[in-house]
Amino acid sequence: MNFISEDIRMEGTKIHFYKSENDKEPILLLHGGMDNGMCWAPIAEKLSDQYHLIMPDARGHGLTDTLDNDWTYDAMAEDIKKIINFLELEQVNLIGHSMGGNIGAKVAQKYPSLVKKLILEEPGFVVGEYSWFKKLFYKLVMKLYLKLLLRGNLDKIYRKGKKQNPTWPEEEFEPWARSKIQFKNQNPKKLLNALNNPYDWKEIVKGIECPTLLLTGKDGIVGDEFAKKVLEVNNNFKWVKIEGAGHNIRRENPEDFLSAVQFFLQD
Numbered sequence: 001m002n003f004i005s006e007d008i009r010m011e012g013t014k015i016h017f018y019k020s021e022n023d024k025e026p027i028l029l030l031h032g033g034m035d036n037g038m039c040w041a042p043i044a045e046k047l048s049d050q051y052h053l054i055m056p057d058a059r060g061h062g063l064t065d066t067l068d069n070d071w072t073y074d075a076m077a078e079d080i081k082k083i084i085n086f087l088e089l090e091q092v093n094l095i096g097h098s099m100g101g102n103i104g105a106k107v108a109q110k111y112p113s114l115v116k117k118l119i120l121e122e123p124g125f126v127v128g129e130y131s132w133f134k135k136l137f138y139k140l141v142m143k144l145y146l147k148l149l150l151r152g153n154l155d156k157i158y159r160k161g162k163k164q165n166p167t168w169p170e171e172e173f174e175p176w177a178r179s180k181i182q183f184k185n186q187n188p189k190k191l192l193n194a195l196n197n198p199y200d201w202k203e204i205v206k207g208i209e210c211p212t213l214l215l216t217g218k219d220g221i222v223g224d225e226f227a228k229k230v231l232e233v234n235n236n237f238k239w240v241k242i243e244g245a246g247h248n249i250r251r252e253n254p255e256d257f258l259s260a261v262q263f264f265l266q267d
Contacts, residue, residue, distance in 0.1 A: 001045050003038070003055070007063075008086050015079050016063035017056040019087075020044065026052040027093045027265075028080060030100030033124075033191055034149075036062030036179035042171045043250050046258055051093075051265075056083055058103065062179065066187050072197045077106040084114055093265060097121040098247065102199060109207040118212040119261055122220045122247045125201035125230065139192050146191070150184040157181065168251045205233045212237045213264045217245035217252065238264070 003018040018037045027047065029040040037055030044053040057064040058076055080103065084092055093116050096104030101123025108115040130138060149160070158177035165172075214230055214237055216222040224241070231237050240260045245252040 001048060003041065003044070003053070005063075008082060010082060013065045014063070015056065015059070015065075015082060017054055017083055019055070020048050020051075020053040022048070022052050024050060024052045025093070026054060026087075026089050027095060028083070028104075029053060029055045030080070030094065030096035030103050031055070031058065031061070031179075032098030032100050034061070034146075034180060034183045034188075035097075035176065036182055038062070038175040039172075039179050041175055042169060043254065043258065046254075047261075050262075054083065054087065054092075056080065058099070060183075060186050060190050062182050066190065071190050071193070073102055073106045073199055074110070076103045077110050080104075080107045081111055081114065089114075091116045093117045093119070095119040095121065095261065096123065097250070098124050101125075102201075105201070105204050105208060108210055108212070109204045112207075112209045115210045117265060118208065118210050119215065119264060120212065121215045121249050121257070122217060122222050123201075123214075124221070125199075125205075126221055126223075126226055128199040128201050142192055146188050150180055150188065154178065154181050165248075165251070168248075169254065172251050201230075202233050205230060205237070208234055208236065210236065211264075213260070214239045215249055215257065215260060216241050217247060217249045218243050219246040220249070221247050 094104040101120040
């Protein structure tokens with residue numbers, strides 16, 4: 001389906017997002033690092049009969065400005081609030097993957113009246129618990145990974161994605177590859193620098209009032225013990241572990257991902 005492309009311009013900066021054309025119950029889909037809003041399109045199409053889908057480009061990603069001076073989770077949560085207010089929505093459901101999960105959790109904690117339900121697909125909470133040494137090592141690995149991943153044109157990155165992720169549905173690769181070209185044209189170093197920003201996931205999770213679903217992959221970055229720690233912090237959370245999936249659950253097992261999401265939203 002075709003999604004409408006739209007911008008918000010405030011204080012000299014641009015926030016970009018895509019949306020479906022209907023007035024159904026709204027869901028904001030928050031992408032992970034190096035992706036963009038359209039990376040949600042394959043799943044959004046499957047939800048479009050029931051929901052109004054809004055897919056923002058996070059700052060420094062897609063067609064949203066880099067906003068170099070303030071690339072924090074607080075700032076990115078404020079961007080989501082601006083979109084909700086701009087669209088004159090009273091309350092929304094949020095689904096966030098990885099970095100987008102961190103953003104979604106921050107939105108729910110900081111603006112509780114705006115969020116009806118929250119779904120976190122493999123959120124990046126665990127990175128906040130890394131030691132300084134592990135965080136330094138992680139940054140070095142990410143720097144090398146970014147250099148290798150972002151090398152080449154759209155077609156080369158597309159083929160690289162297919163080789164690295166042979167189980168993904170075909171429709172995932174075009175938006176995924178295009179998002180990498182857009183990210184390369186922004187400021188990739190900002191993603192590494194963002195690891196220095198504090199993110200106290202326990203305090204954030206503790207302050208979330210809405211019903212929340214934590215989705216983890218069997219081979220993802222959120223292990224069972226860490227998931228249990230999240231549930232101990234907030235008893236409003238439910239946890240579903242998806243078999244046959246890693247960090248990109250919706251791409252590796254879209255059927256079970258959709259089943260868990262729809263059951264939770266309709267419960």
